[in-house]
Amino acid sequence: MRIGIFGGTFNPIHLGHLIVAEEIRESFSLERILFVPSARPPHKLEPELIDAEHRLEMTRLAIQGNPYFDISAIEHQRRGFSYSVDTVESFRKECGKEAALFFILGTDAFSDINTWHEPKRLIGLCNFIVISRPGFSLEDALDFFTSTFGIKAEPGSRQILLPNGHCLYLSDVIPLGISSTLIRARIREGQSLKYLLPESVASYIISNGLYAEKRRF
Numbered sequence: 709m710r711i712g713i714f715g716g717t718f719n720p721i722h723l724g725h726l727i728v729a730e731e732i733r734e735s736f737s738l739e740r741i742l743f744v745p746s747a748r749p750p751h752k753l754e755p756e757l758i759d760a761e762h763r764l765e766m767t768r769l770a771i772q773g774n775p776y777f778d779i780s781a782i783e784h785q786r787r788g789f790s791y792s793v794d795t796v797e798s799f800r801k802e803c804g805k806e807a808a809l810f811f812i813l814g815t816d817a818f819s820d821i822n823t824w825h826e827p828k829r830l831i832g833l834c835n836f837i838v839i840s841r842p843g844f845s846l847e848d849a850l851d852f853f854t855s856t857f858g859i860k861a862e863p864g865s866r867q868i869l870l871p872n873g874h875c876l877y878l879s880d881v882i883p884l885g886i887s888s889t890l891i892r893a894r895i896r897e898g899q900s901l902k903y904l905l906p907e908s909v910a911s912y913i914i915s916n917g918l919y920a921e922k923r924r925f
């Protein structure tokens with residue numbers, strides 16, 4: 709089993725997430741990609757982070773129709789902050805030792821993985837796929853990562869050996885300058901959301917009056 713784990717706040721989920729996930733699924737021959745909306749992200753206690761139930765529902769709507777995409781509410785069922793290290797450990801227990809787990813994240817998220825909870829333990833738990841994202845240098849992020857964690861990488865290498873025999877892969881995907889921040893700003897300004905996120909998600913946002921004003925959760 710080759711399983712992708714794609715975490716995020718998905719506040720809201722957009723076509724950037726979906727397009728890159730599909731691209732990675734295909735290029736890494738993953739049997740499944742699990743979208744894992746973060747319930748209580750330690751990093752993102754910003755006022756614009758809306759209720760976890762809404763983000764879960766929007767993610768559910770967005771992946772409908774793709775038989776390879778699935779959603780996990782694991783971080784919603786757990787108490788306290790949502791730490792990726794706990795999530796990967798749970799999937800490892802559930803899927804068994806033989807499963808190849810690939811944690812998928814964008815270059816921006818990868819650049820600050822050293823600030824995540826127990827980063828050393830995390831990078832020893834599974835494979836990682838770091839995807840390109842406009843505005844963030846994959847090479848700079850990799851340099852910082854290797855020097856911070858004392859990991860050797862050949863210059864220009866796209867596949868780096870991690871502790872415990874796992875690998876870190878660098879993958880160039882279709883460059884898409886879409887972000888949830890951009891979408892939230894467009895909603896506040898009353899601008900069109902067409903072609904930026906699935907229509908079902910846009911309808912959900914509008915019918916629930918989400919992101920229309922700054923709110924605290």
Ligand code: ATP
Binds near residue numbers: 717815842
């Ligand atoms: P925000 O602007 O609120 O931070 P976001 O668009 O970055 O939202 P997240 O939920 O923070 O979305 O991202 C989840 C994961 O998806 C992260 O690893 C992020 O790097 C990646 N990601 C999001 N959008 C893109 C994109 N357009 N291209 C590549 N990776 C992306």
Ligand code: MG
């Ligand atoms: Mg982000």
